[in-house]
Amino acid sequence: MKTKSVTKRRSPAGKVRSSAKASSSSRSASAGATKTRPRSRLKVETILVPIDFSAASLFAIRWASFIAQQTKAGIHLLNVHESGSPIAQSLGSPVIGSENEIKEQLHRDLQIVALRQKLSQASLQIRVGRPFHEICELAGEIHADLIILATHGRTGWERVFLGSTAERVIRHAPCPVLVARPTSREKEKLKLQKIVVPVDFSECSARGLHYAIDLAKYFRARLSLINVTPVHHDLPPAVIYSEAALRRWAREVAEAHMQELVQATDFEGVKYETVQKSGSPAQKICRHAVKEGADLIVTSTHGRTGFSHALIGSTAEKISRYARSPVLIVPSR
Template sequence: MEAKRVTMGNEPALITRILFATDFSACARHAEQYVAFLAAAYRAAVTVLHVLEIYEGAYVTTVQDQHESGSRLDDVAGRLRQPAVPVTHQQRAGIPDAIICDVAEDTRADLIVLGTHGRTGLRHILLGSTAERVLTMAPCPVLTVRLPEEAERQGAGRPIRLMHVAVPIDFSDCSMEALEYGVRIAKDGGASVTLLHILEPLSYGIDLTFGHAAEQNRQQIAAQLKQAADEIEARGVSVRPVIRGGVPADSILDYIHSSDCDLVVMGTQGRRGIAHVVKGSVAEAVLRRAPCPVLAGKHFTVAGTGRLAARVS
């Protein structure tokens, strides 16, 4: 889908500077499409970054390595340039996650975009602990874009669209900030929002059915979700509250797979269940197995952040 320019009214732009870290893989090329989509929609400036990986004891890159990657950087930057979308590029040598976060600070990026295979054992792709470290250290939200194995083999991915945004929330400050961000993206692009809350197994009875206390908890959560949904609808955004039970990572993924979701937005410092949702096994499940991009972080900056949290009790 062709990116349409977002209408922001008097609100400041949500995204003004994008840092795109690429390793020139098929997954990075897929992520590049999302960079182009968002840059066109928000008229955001783009910095393209390639890190020549150098770890302690590792082989030092050669002049030929630098020349070849520099040429490929030129190609990426050329593809991303559009009217009103300035694009620059950088090549650095070092540890990828540290360099990415340093460049994000230097360029004052408000969004980092990374491509991921969603598998382990592949080099130069920012997987596993590297992706988690970027998310932990990044000064801004991080959009991870996974190219499904089937699409990678076929050399094509799903057409870019942002019509359905899912936001897992537990009503912590971090998850509500993520919700503010997700609602703003949805409003800018004319998308709908799903508020997704996971009731963990401890909320069930021993026989895995709702007991009296668990049912009261579910009703309280439903009331809070309705409050948030009413506030979001008042902003002109279509919204659907959803409550599911189970292990958070699995339940989030089950919903994503069953709902034709285009984007998941989540905070990384929620309470238990959604707490540190991009770490450990949850990271492997959500970031590596989600069929759609995942936008996560612990720093979401949106004009008016806190309004939803203040209105939902």
């Protein structure tokens, strides 16, 4: 029987690089914790892409096509027209008319978009109502495995993932949500080689990690697990007289938790590294993603240390606002 032993080498920056080596030996009680993984969470057969015909929203289609090529998923394009509004934004000039006239024009525009994006097999949907409600409702109806949205679109989408619409989508979406922000490099070929995974050692955080592992297997990507310990968090029983001592204690505790997490997780051959930081979680995570040239950040909702309302509370809002790479949010439910 083969067991895996993990070797680590520490760098001055506090990074621990890990690699798995196979060795032939019998497993004994003293061999350490058995690596376990829950059943795979990654099933991407249906992707929902809400668009408003802006260049930003079309960038989301690129991500959908990129992922669908690997997972063989079907793509559904959705445009939501605000109920009661006599005007709607389309590919060309704004459309003015009755609700039926607007829906017909928007559907024609969706057909043009699908043709231009080489998505002849895509399903096209026009809905009337509140955007977040229609997005979540359709996602449930078609059993979507992933919703992909781009920030900084028109007709209110500039607030997506920065305001109430975004919070509601994340809270109520029945599947993971990928937030893509177009950058100056948006015309470059998409790739998924490095994934940053914030972890806080909670069960919900582990769900995000397992999703990232499955995603990395599809794209042969590397993982960078990062834990950021805020100062003055979970004070120890003993009195600490200096901030430096507190930082050392918090770092030691976090490193021990990280080691336990790595030992208990089956990475299934996916290469990874671990990073421990202290300070502002959102700031450190975003900076680390930039430094590593991350192609994606994968996190989960309802963890600890700031992620108890991930992508809904202040820490997550900052990540979604300032992260240069796309952010994929895995719901805990």
